Amino acid sequence: MQQEQQKPQLSFWQIWNMCFGFLGIQFGFALQNGNVSRIFQTLGAQVDDIPILWVAAPLTGLIVQPIIGYWSDRTWGKLGRRRPFFLWGAILTTLSLFIMPNSPTLWIAAGMLWIMDASINVTMEPFRALVxxxxxxxxxxxxxxxxxxxxxxxxxxxxxxxxxxxxWFDVSNTAPAGQIPESVKYAFYWGGAILFVAVMWTIVNTKEYSPEQLAAFEKAQAHQPQISTANVQVNFLKGAVIAGGFGGCVLLAVAIMKLEKELYLLSGLLIAFAMVFAVAHVMQRKQSVNNGFYHVIFDLFTMPTTMLQLAVVQFFSWFSLFAMWIYTTSAVTSFHYGTSDVTSKLYNDGADWVGVLFAAYNGFAAIAAMVIPFMVKRIGLKGAHAANLSLGAAALISFKFIGDPTLLWIPMVGIGFAWASILSLPYAMLSNALPSSKMGVFMGIFNFFIVIPQLLAASILGLILRHGFDNQPIFALIIGGVSLLLAALAVSRVTIKAQ
Structure with a gap:
């Protein structure tokens, strides 16, 4: 009888249809990652201002994903549990992609990045939970x-x-100072249209289990009983004191020593966490625990051990990725093409080549996604992930030692394998440690360990480059490589469920 309550095997094409929307979501992310720094520089941003402008992307993910995960766990309607969020997120993301390249000023572009990233997160987070x-x-x-x-x-x-x-279409990739090239605009238009169609394909061709069916499947699972938020006391106050203490120290150091303004972001983040933990502490004392805010913070403090161990891996992995995304354009154009003049053809040729390189590593990632299952069979989940992260580390460091930009496609192989691994193996290690009824909220909380390192990178990378490396962005890629090596080492400490 228990066997009948297990979720049935889905066919290849059912899994294909369920995941097809990710094709569209990645159009939004790839266009953002490959072109937003270019848009910022075109509208007047200096290289050392780029990290703080990029803070919108991770900060919106930090706020939006746990909220969407919590809501989607508790949603059921005509479209099901997760698909309503797919629909509205896709609509908002498509509109954002149409508007972003038409931003008239730098600050409007920065604001549009907030809106775009929030919209993408509304769509993306439930896709992870749907699996x-x-x-x-x-x-x-x-x-x-x-x-x-x-x-x-x-x-x-x-x-x-x-x-x-x-x-291919003879659209100009140059424009007068302060204007976005037509090639970038048309790319965003096409990207928005494809995103919407791909997500709609998943909405139309995928079914979801009803709440009653999910409850029956949950009873058949071998997970440990869920922790009651009403009966377990969590030391939120200790977390508030630690976060607030560190945040206050950073704030005082910036004010007294007149350090870079980016560090205000780090202190603000720590103080914000302290305030959130303090509110949770008050709620716990008053037994006001039947609300979404308290549930999310409670789950953060009581996450499974595997999730906590994977948090370290994710921290170093995503710090590296953020360094790569925000600095590759300026690193390649300045180090390999020898120019920082955003109006020059040489700069724009270099920026276009970065787009091709980003396409290349994603292409290799698609190939890696087919190879990684065989790696897992041979050396296990942890061994495969550590190997792929090491390949990515070597690839990023090699940018400093490859002089010919036409050869930069070679390290994209290693970056592709690392990228595919980061997008799949941590979730494969984590998913079986999570209760189905909280899949959405835990996946949203797991995003904290993607977002926090990105916020840290936005706070300190510019500072490190200015004071340690004569403001040369190529060294940001080397820092990213070292961070991936640390992630590879951290994988060995992860405890995973035996298969």
Whole structure:
């Protein structure tokens, strides 16, 4: 009888349809990652101002994903549990992609990045939870690998769109000072349309289990009983004191020593966490625990051990990725093309080539998504992830030692394998440690360990480059490589459920 309550195996095409929307989501992310720094510089941003402008992306994810995860766990309507969020997120993201390249000023562009990233997160977070909802434990790794495949394929095309517009359709990649090139604008228009169509494909062709069915599946699972928020006392006050103490020290150091303004972001983040933990402490004392805010913070403090261990891996992995995304354009144009003049053809040729390189690593990631399952069979989840992160580390460091920009496609192989691994193997290690009824909120909380390192990178990378490396962005890529090596070492400490 218990066997009948297990989630049935889904076919290849059912998993394909369920994950196809990720193809569109990646159009939004790839266009953002490959072109927003270019847009910022075109509208007047200096290289050392770029990290603080990029803070919108991770900060919106930090706030939006746990909220959307919590709400989607408790949603059921005509479209189901997760699909309403797919629909509204896709609509908002498409509109943002249409508006972003038409931003008339730098600050409007920065504001649009906030809106765009929030919209993408509304769409993306429930996609991660949908794999846990619809697939049994044996198939979840296949589901996340399929998502990685679509991420790679979608990003190949999306990253190369500005280059394609110029070289295939003769759309200009230059413009007067302060104006976004037409090639970038058309790339964003096409990206928005493709995103909407791909997400709609998943909405139309994927079914979700009803709350009653999910409850029956949950009873059949071997997970430990869930912790009651009413009966367990969590030391929120200790967390508030630690976060607030560190935040106050950073704030005082910036004010007294007149350090860079970016560090205000770090102190503000720590103080904000302290305030959130303090509110949770008051709620706990008053037994006001039946609300979404308290549940999210409670789950943060009582997360499974595997999730806590993976948090360290994610921290160093995403610090590296953020360094790569925000500094590759300025690193390649200045170090390999020898110019920082955003109005010059040489700069824009270099920026277009970065788009091609980003397409290349995503292409290799699509191939890696098919290879990684075989690596897992040979050396296990942890061994495969550590190996792929090490490949990515060597690739980023090699940028400093490759003089010919046409050869920069070679390190994209290692970056592609690392990217595909980061998008799949941590989720494969984590998913079976999570209760199905809280899949959405825990996936949203897991995003904290993606977002926090990005906020830290936005706070300190500019400072490190200015004071340690004569403001040369190529060294940001080397820092990213070292961070990936640390992530590879941290994988060995993760405890995973035996399969």
């Amino acid at each position: 846990g909802d619809n697939l049994n434990e044996k198939q979840r790794a296949n589901g996340y690998a399929m998502q990685s495949f679509f991420i790679g394929v979608g990003a190949v095309v999306a990253s190369a769109l500005p280059w394609m517009m110029t070289n």
